[in-house]
Amino acid sequence: MTYFAPNSLDDALDVLAAGAQIVAGGTDHFPAAGQSVPDRDLLDITRIETLRGIWPEGKDQGGGWWIGGATTWAEIRDADLPPAFCGLQQAAREVGARQIQNAATLGGNICNASPAADGIPPLLVLDAEVHLASVSGKRVIALSQFLRGVRKTARHKDEILIGVRIPPARGLASAFEKLGARQYLVISIAMVAVAVRLKAGCLDDLRVAVGACSPVATRLGALEQRLQGTPVSGLADPALVRPQDLSALAAIDDVRATAGYRLDAAAELIRRAMTSAAGLAVRHD
Numbered sequence: 001m002t003y004f005a006p007n008s009l010d011d012a013l014d015v016l017a018a019g020a021q022i023v024a025g026g027t028d029h030f031p032a033a034g035q036s037v038p039d040r041d042l043l044d045i046t047r048i049e050t051l052r053g054i055w056p057e058g059k060d061q062g063g064g065w066w067i068g069g070a071t072t073w074a075e076i077r078d079a080d081l082p083p084a085f086c087g088l089q090q091a092a093r094e095v096g097a098r099q100i101q102n103a104a105t106l107g108g109n110i111c112n113a114s115p116a117a118d119g120i121p122p123l124l125v126l127d128a129e130v131h132l133a134s135v136s137g138k139r140v141i142a143l144s145q146f147l148r149g150v151r152k153t154a155r156h157k158d159e160i161l162i163g164v165r166i167p168p169a170r171g172l173a174s175a176f177e178k179l180g181a182r183q184y185l186v187i188s189i190a191m192v193a194v195a196v197r198l199k200a201g202c203l204d205d206l207r208v209a210v211g212a213c214s215p216v217a218t219r220l221g222a223l224e225q226r227l228q229g230t231p232v233s234g235l236a237d238p239a240l241v242r243p244q245d246l247s248a249l250a251a252i253d254d255v256r257a258t259a260g261y262r263l264d265a266a267a268e269l270i271r272r273a274m275t276s277a278a279g280l281a282v283r284h285d
Contacts, residue, residue: 001037005044009051009133009162015043015156023071025103027096028112041116046070046105049090051162054079054243065166069107073119077101082152084122084166087174087193094178095119101250106159110143113151113216118146119191120217122176126166132159134177140165146147147216172205175276180256181213188212189257190265191279194273198281202278203230209271213251220248232278240274241267 004020006012016022020041023029032121051070057063062085065085067076077092079085095101095109095118109119120143127142132155132230143164146154156160174195180186190212206224211217223245234240246266251259 001038003044004039004041004042005047005231007047009048009160012043012045012048012160013133013135013158015041016160022111022160024105024108025072025100027100028108036075038172041267045107045160050161051107051160054081057165062167063168064169067106067164067166068106069161069163070107073101073104073109074098076106083173083280084126084173084195085122085170086193086280087125087176087273088094088119090176091118091122091178091191091193094176106164110146110164111153111155111161111268113147113149113153115150115215115217116188116191116212117217118176118178118211122174123164123166124217124219125174125193125195125207126172126211127207128163129165130164132164133154133162134158134160138162144219150215152211169195169236171281173197173277175273175279177273178233179265179269187256187267188268190262191217192269193267194270194277196274196277196281198232200285201229202231203278206230206274210246210249210266210270210273213249213266214244215250218248220245220270222248227274232282235271235275236279238248238271241270243267272275272276 004015020043024041051068054067073092073095109117129148130141172195176193178191179189193209195207208220251262253259
């Protein structure tokens with residue numbers, strides 16, 4: 001086994017094409033490996049500067065935002081970002097302890113494809129696009145299409161997730177809520193991200209994504225449409241989110257919670273996240 005840590009993307013793609021396995025922060029890879037000795041070469045992509053950082057695009061590029069695939073959650077957590085990214089930054093504070101946040105990467109969280117990955121719901125409500133590269137070229141796929149199931153993605157073995165693009169999100173504000181057995185260092189029972197844009201004190205654009213209640217985090221399109229135009233003053237209504245609004249989810253019973261409890265929790269988290277996101281939008285209006 002050889003451990004490669006190249007400084008350029010081209011060198012990394014050559015190593016990957018030869019059969020190496022990607023590691024970034026290693027916060028999922030090495031605990032999963034346990035005491036076993038790696039039987040494949042390892043490719044560390046964290047020294048590739050072009051895969052790190054967060055920046056706004058120019059108007060000629062569309063006016064969105066770019067986050068490099070090897071950007072750490074600590075970097076996301078501490079960045080100076082607009083209200084649309086508040087939910088993502090709240091999620092970044094929930095990705096393990098600070099030591100994990102300093103090492104774990106955005107791309108690793110996405111490619112690990114855990115149903116309880118904290119970073120996925122906030123990215124879904126921002127309509128994130130995944131950018132991939134291989135020796136054969138580059139391609140772009142919506143995050144919602146990239147995630148295929150538990151630990152399954154559309155990434156080919158010779159591809160590196162080089163970054164995530166967020167389309168223009170002017171006027172959006174977002175929030176993230178998570179429920180677990182304790183506040184930190186816990187696998188979620190349910191998590192929710194919400195993004196809103198307001199017009200005349202009402203929901204003009206609503207996006208809701210729920211994680212840990214399905215094989216992949218899921219946008220609730222029917223709920224988003226039904227609540228369009230809802231006054232901010234009505235978001236605290238306990239009956240605002242109905243059981244049928246959660247029909248797209250596939251919650252399960254496990255050691256952490258029953259399916260019914262998960263759905264009840266998701267409904268409450270949605271109400272809280274909508275209220276928080278709307279409050280943030282009002283303050284920045």
